[in-house]
Amino acid sequence: MSTKPAANGRDFPDILAGGVLIFLGALGLWAGRDLTYGTPAMMGPGFLPKSLCGIIALIGAIVLIKAWSKPHEALDAVNPKPLLILVAAIAGFAFAAERFGFVAATIWLLVVGSLADPESRWKEIFISTAVLTTLGALLFVYGLGVQMPIWPF
Amino acid sequence: MAFLDVLMLGFSEALTPTNLMFCFIGALLGTLIGVLPGIGPTATVAILLPVTFFLPPLGALIMLAGIFYGAQYGGSTTAILVNLPGEASAVVTAIDGYQMARKGRAGAALAIAALGSFFAGTVATIALAIAGPTLSAFALSFGPAEYVALCIFGLLAATILAHGSVVKAIGMVCLGLVLGMVGIDVNSGSARMTFGSTELYDGIDFVVIAVGLFGIAEIATNLESKEIRGVLQSKIGRLWPTREEFKDSWAAVLRGTGVGTILGVLPGGGATLSAFSAYSVEKRISKTPEKFGHGAIAGVAGPEAANNAGAQASFIPLLTLGIPSNSIMAMMLGAMTIHGITPGPSVIQNQPELFWGLVASMWLGNAMLLVINLPLIGLWVKLLQIPYRLMYPAILLFCCVGVxxxxxxxxxxxxxxxxxxxxxxLRKARCEPGPLLLGFVLGPLLETNLRRAMLLSQGDWLVFFERPISAFLLVITAAMLLTLILPTIRKNRKAAFEASED
Structure with a gap:
């Protein structure tokens, strides 16, 4: 698309996209390896999943190959720290929700989750966690009737 | 008159106190998230989807729809006042609207934007009321082959009209389709791609995908970089536009409404595309194109009318054919499915109160927005001061409890x-998650009908070209894909989207 000479170009977002698509296509093919394919007239459960996973991997390969000769395009700055902290916060919530109840799960989620923003201050975290946990319990568990214990015991 | 009867039915449904309340909550929430940068209507609807499970079906739909069109209003407020478009569709509004604000005409820009949006919303609502029964009556004659063609047309057209690379978008669609197939296959009873987990037998819930892709991922990307905060440039000034400003904008509003209504119906269309197209139309038609970019009121009026018309017109394919045209409509489809409603031509026939109630509520919602927005502008601007670090924990909690x-x-x-x-x-790889969501919601429909069509034709693929409607849709799809390969169109499309990325 661009006429700029791009000898050492490489479109990095596209390389990533191609890699992700190939990986997911292959993963899908592996996960569905036991499904029968069938014929067009009598499609088996594996007909569309397998065909589509093949197409996904193929598209990934095309994107990847084309990315090599495209003009240079840098990846946006990657700062995985907030994401990792969020993952820890949500994982804790998922684990604690059924076992220890709303209050414990929510306090973990909000305190750990708030650390994802370096600008957070402990005082603010303390206040917002207290407010949100109370409001959340009232709104979700009492108000909307979400089936989750409130206290760990 | 039958038309009046159904409208009466719609208004009687929409005017019940509960539904009026949901309409108001939706419009208010929409304005709020439209004003706040960092959280858009797609993420909000995704997060609120599980909550709608507890509401009556019509109330839920009314509220979600209100969020969508309310966000179009709110987004333009911040675009004009602080040059910070709250929504993608308000990016063009910022160009001329902010210049007007710097000249002390912010009030007029806001008033024209709101009045133009209201007018456009009214027209698009009427278009929905007229097009609905016609299109759905037509769609009732569709067989499996037509539905397959319609799905393919909808999915591919959405990738072509949407932002970014088409090849990657098609990859996203396929990924969504595969994700929609996880779980027990209804025809054979075998577990597909569940990795041996019994929890996945019922498939992946729509809410999980929507909240993950749009809620959590958005928080993570927002937290990565420093917050950009806008500064209020000037006083808002007198709200009422001068006679000259009024004269310059009414035609633009009409044109914007037309552009928005037509583009909104197309797959992949909707608010953003409509706004950009309307801006370029205004610039081309104007006698004084040099004024654009320096505070031309037509450059505010046209796109504002268009984004609102587009937002509402995109309900047409969903409610009449059951085919969502963008990710918000996919969420609406998800909300309807939660309540056991299958969107499509039969809704108007079997549940007329649902369809007409929603249509009537949209008009009421637009009227409410006028009241919410114009007198309360000062309040909305104050909200901009709230830092993101105080907002996102609440969003996070909503996401987790909702799921x-x-x-x-x-x-x-x-x-x-x-x-x-x-x-x-996917964000880092510059892949839009929207097409994935469309693929996911359309996956089951596509697969069931494809299997049925192929079974009926005994494995003959030509069946899709023997039936006129399906052949027509497939030929259009192929033509669109072909034009994409032609260099001139490719260049134009790229230029159009590059302008939108500024």
């Missing part, structure tokens, strides 16, 4: 993590 409440299990919350990471990686 948990779908089946009352922590497993779904854990699954959200996977989709959050996927959404984050």
């Amino acid at each position: 948990y409440s779908v089946s009352n299990r922590g497993f779904d919350v854990a699954l959200v993590i996977l989709f959050g990471i996927l959404g984050y990686v």
